[in-house]
Amino acid sequence: xxxxxxxxxxxxxxxxxxxxxxxxxxxLRERYAIGWLLVATxxxxxxxxxxxxxxxxDRAHLSYPALVLFVALGLIYMNSFFVSVALTKHYRWxxxxxxxxxxxxxxxxxxxxxxxxxPIEQIETETE
Amino acid sequence: MRxxxxxxxxNEEEALPRTVERLQxxxxxxxxxxxxxxxxxxxxxxxxxxxxxxxxxxHVAHLPVNCGIGVAVQTGYxxxxxxxxxxxVIQFDADGQxxxxxxxxxxxxxxxxxxxxxxGSRFIRDxxxxxxxxxxxxxxxxxxxxxxxxxxxxxxxxxxxxFRCLGPRAWRRFADSYPEDFPEPESLFWCARNxxxxxxxxxxxxxxxxxxxxxxxxxxxxxxxxxSLAILFDRIRRTEVARVAPQPTV
Numbered sequence: 001x002x003x004x005x006x007x008x009x010x011x012x013x014x015x016x017x018x019x020x021x022x023x024x025x026x027x028l029r030e031r032y033a034i035g036w037l038l039v040a041t042x043x044x045x046x047x048x049x050x051x052x053x054x055x056x057x058d059r060a061h062l063s064y065p066a067l068v069l070f071v072a073l074g075l076i077y078m079n080s081f082f083v084s085v086a087l088t089k090h091y092r093w094x095x096x097x098x099x100x101x102x103x104x105x106x107x108x109x110x111x112x113x114x115x116x117x118x119p120i121e122q123i124e125t126e127t128e
Numbered sequence: 129m130r131x132x133x134x135x136x137x138x139n140e141e142e143a144l145p146r147t148v149e150r151l152q153x154x155x156x157x158x159x160x161x162x163x164x165x166x167x168x169x170x171x172x173x174x175x176x177x178x179x180x181x182x183x184x185x186x187h188v189a190h191l192p193v194n195c196g197i198g199v200a201v202q203t204g205y206x207x208x209x210x211x212x213x214x215x216x217v218i219q220f221d222a223d224g225q226x227x228x229x230x231x232x233x234x235x236x237x238x239x240x241x242x243x244x245x246x247x248g249s250r251f252i253r254d255x256x257x258x259x260x261x262x263x264x265x266x267x268x269x270x271x272x273x274x275x276x277x278x279x280x281x282x283x284x285x286x287x288x289x290x291f292r293c294l295g296p297r298a299w300r301r302f303a304d305s306y307p308e309d310f311p312e313p314e315s316l317f318w319c320a321r322n323x324x325x326x327x328x329x330x331x332x333x334x335x336x337x338x339x340x341x342x343x344x345x346x347x348x349x350x351x352x353x354x355x356s357l358a359i360l361f362d363r364i365r366r367t368e369v370a371r372v373a374p375q376p377t378v
Contacts, residue, residue, distance in 0.1 A: 095195060095308075099203045102163070102189040103210060110187070 004068070009047025015040035035082075039075060131158050131235055132214045134204030136197055137222035138165040141174045148178045148186070150228040151220075158231070159185040159214075162222070163203045166194035197290075198311035205294075205303035215239075217299040219292050226291040230331040234293035237329050244298040244324035247284065247316065248291035248331035255332035268352055272313045275356060279363050282320035284328055287313040291331055298324055301368070307358060310351050314358045322367050 019036040022028035028036075046053050057067040112118065133151060137144055144162070151160060160182065162175040175188045189203055201219055208214045216235050220226050230248055238246045250261065251269075261269070265288075272287045290312055294302070298319055307314040319326050 095199050095202075098191055098193065098195060099199065099206055102191045102203055103207055106187055106189045106207070107210075 005050040012044030136200035140222040165200040198308040202306040249286035252330035280320035
C-alpha cells in the first residue's frame with residue numbers, strides 16, 4: 001500500500017539514481033551533487049525510519065504533514081537561495097569576461113590600425 | 129595631462145554624431161571612449177565612423193551583449209586602468225543631454241579642490257525651461273539627495289546626474305567594483321561614505337536628442353526601491369578607504 005513513508009523511500013532512491021546519473025555523464029558538478037545526495041539521503045532515512053519524523057513532530061507540537069511541509073519548504077528555500085548566490089557570482093564573472101573581451105578587441109583594432117592586420121596563419125605559427 | 133571622456137551608448141545611432149561633434153571643441157589632452165553597450169541599431173558602425181573622423185583621439189569598445197549602464201561605464205574605468213595614463217575620467221551621456229562646455233569646468237573644479245568626484249548638478253543654478261527634468265523625477269531625485277545626506281552626512285542636490293568627473297581614487301576603485309544598474313546615486317553614496325571628497329558644479333542639461341532613456345515609467349518604482357535598498361545595504365558594509373580631510377561644502 002502506498003503511504004508517505006513509501007513515497008519518501010521511492011523519492012530517495014529516485015534522487016540518488018538521478019544525481020549519480022547526472023554526475024556520471026558530467027552534467028552536474030560534484031560540488032552541487034553533494035547537496036542533492038544529502039537530500040536523497042534525508043528522503044531515504046525518513047522513508048526507512050518514519051518514527052524519526054513522527055517523534056520530531058510530536059516534540060515540536062506539529063502534525064506530521066506540517067513538519068514534512070516545513071522541512072520541504074526549508075530545503076527548497078536553502079536551495080533557491082544558494083542558486084541565487086551562485087547566479088550572482090556567475091553574473092560577475094560574465095561581466096568581467098565581457099568587458100575584458102571588449103577591451104582586448106579595442107586594443108587589437110588599434111594595433112592592427114597601426115601595424116596592419118596580422119594573418120591568422122602567422123598567429124598560429126607563433127603560438128605553436 | 130590626459131583625461132578620458134566615457135560615453136556609454138545603447139541604441140544611440142541618432143544622437144551620437146552630434147554628441148561627439150560637441151566634444152570636438154575641447155583642447156588636446158582629452159580623449160573619448162564610446163562604450164557600445166550591445167546596441168541593436170547601427171551604433172557600432174556610427175561609433176566606428178566617428179573614430180576615423182574625430183579630431184580628439186576616439187576609442188570604441190563594443191560589449192557583445194547589452195549589460196546595462198553600470199557595466200558600460202565600468203568598462204570605461206577599466207579602459208582607463210589598462211591605459212594607465214589618465215588623470216580624470218568624465219562620464220558623459222550619448223543622448224545629447226549633457227553640455228560639453230561644462231566638461232573643462234568639472235575637471236578644473238576636481239583639480240582645484242582635489243575632489244574625487246565632482247557631479248554636474250541641474251539644480252544649483254537655473255539654466256531655463258527643460259533643463260531640470262520632470263516634476264516626478266525631481267521628487268525622486270530630492271528623495272535620493274535626502275537619503276544620501278541622511279546616511280552619509282554629505283549634502284548633494286543632483287545624485288542621479290550622469291554628468292560627472294572622477295579623480296583617480298574614485299575611478300580606480302570603480303574599475304574594480306561598480307553598481308550594475310542605476311549606478312549614479314549608489315556610487316555617489318559610496319564615495320561620500322568612504323571619505324572620498326565629493327563636490328558639485330552647476331551645469332546646464334538639454335532635452336534628450338534621441339535613443340531611449342534607461343529609466344522608463346514602468347521601471348521607476350523598481351528604480352526607487354532598488355537604489356534605496358542598495359544605499360541601505362552599502363551603509364551596513366565596512367568602509368573601504370581611510371577617511372581624508374572634511375568634505376568641502378557644495
